[in-house]
Amino acid sequence: MKWLRRLIVLALMVGFAYVSYRLPQDNDVLVNVDLLAWQAPPVPLWVALGLAFLVGVLCASAGLLFQLAKKSLVARRYRKTVRGLEAEIHKLRNLPLAGAEATPAAEESPVPGAP
Numbered sequence: 001m002k003w004l005r006r007l008i009v010l011a012l013m014v015g016f017a018y019v020s021y022r023l024p025q026d027n028d029v030l031v032n033v034d035l036l037a038w039q040a041p042p043v044p045l046w047v048a049l050g051l052a053f054l055v056g057v058l059c060a061s062a063g064l065l066f067q068l069a070k071k072s073l074v075a076r077r078y079r080k081t082v083r084g085l086e087a088e089i090h091k092l093r094n095l096p097l098a099g100a101e102a103t104p105a106a107e108e109s110p111v112p113g114a115p
Contacts, residue, residue, distance in 0.1 A: 023049070 027045040034040075 024046045029045050030042040
């Protein structure tokens with residue numbers, strides 16, 4: 001099974017290397033990049049594609065980090081609530097039972113005035 005995983009990783013690395021080598025050669029045409037209020041000087045197409053991919057990765061990562069931070073804060077709040085509830089259960093378990101204490105004490109010490 002390890003050899004299959006290594007073979008897949010090796011194939012992916014070779015494929016990535018091939019695409020990285022061929023992309024600049026096949027896409028060296030200059031293109032104008034026009035962003036709403038800013039126009040960049042002409043750049044090769046592969047640079048524009050790479051920058052667009054990088055911006056997409058950064059936006060997706062920011063959204064992912066936001067969701068992870070939100071879920072982490074919710075989990076922290078739940079852990080705090082669970083700790084409080086566990087402490088309350090522990091306190092309630094350690095309370096003496098009212099009926100159990102009163103019965104043995106009444107048998108051991110006679111009530112004044114009783115025979």
